[in-house]
Amino acid sequence: MLKTLTLETPAGDALVDITQQVKDAVAESGVESGLCAIIVPHTTAGITLNSALDQATASDIVAELRRLVPTRVDFAHQYDTPADAAAHIKASLIGNSITLAVAGGELCIGWSQFVMFYEFDGPRSREAQVKIIAG
């Protein structure tokens, strides 16, 4: 099953928790055992697993990525804003796909892991693909 999730992201860089939507897609698929790939079809957003138990972890990740890849005016890419140019770089650092296991009809992630859609240049209307196959 290929399910396309839709979401609205806040301004700037932000981690948006989509764990429940991904778990719902796994349940909807009826797959008992298999793989679940989560894919971001945008060039200024990424996908990662991390803690959402408190907001501080997401704040640290966002702040550190902004420090590592500062938004500035001297990028070669001048078509969009400097934030957009920085966002393309962050997207390649974080990555656009993750692959997880499905067992017992459920998504196998750690107890402190959440599936986080990482927007680098919001606010935007975004999609995330959830592809589940049996095996």
Add this chain to the structure above:
Amino acid sequence: MLKTLTLETPAGDALVDITQQVKDAVAESGVESGLCAIIVPHTTAGITLNSALDQATASDIVAELRRLVPTRVDFAHQYDTPADAAAHIKASLIGNSITLAVAGGELCIGWSQFVMFYEFDGPRSREAQVKIIAG
């Protein structure tokens, strides 16, 4: 189907667009619905999705990775060149595999996304694996 693509990379760090070869592999597989993993079997190269609509995005990514992981002479790894030592680090930051969905017999990527082979220590003769399974 497992298809091995071959490519020649330019000197230094470079993003090489292999989107068409990956799409051709998906078409050749005859798979209507499934997963497509793209894997780099080298330790000084990676794989990423990003824009290839203009060359400026790739230039920014390459320049920023060079700034983040400067090629220098004080790496512990001294067997090869300093560029090779830096390349190993960049490979782990960018990653060696991505997993995409196949639907309607086509690779599901965003309209501004391209599959980019990321060479960190060219020029080299390289391979990329494209593995497609139905499901």
Add this chain to the structure above:
Amino acid sequence: MLKTLTLETPAGDALVDITQQVKDAVAESGVESGLCAIIVPHTTAGITLNSALDQATASDIVAELRRLVPTRVDFAHQYDTPADAAAHIKASLIGNSITLAVAGGELCIGWSQFVMFYEFDGPRSREAQVKIIAG
């Protein structure tokens, strides 16, 4: 087949070679052709492919990641140690899953590639999931 590997990691940041355990899981699965996803269900650890032919490459990667994301006391995340807060960020930079091909009953990785469990906040008792499907 879903196989859960267990491992003990050393103090601090470290790359632990789990290639043989992953290869053993592929052999145990009996899958001739398919996909093998390797997944880390922890938020302060990641997974990467890199060289383990000498220890210097791992030393460079660990040192560079510590330089890029310095352990310090001003993180927003104050629940655990500063090393734990830095570890969450490194986990998202390196990533939690990789997907490889299986062909001829064997894991398809490059001759200089090894599957490395990347601990950012050891020592810990850890797990890595190996999910293999035929196709």
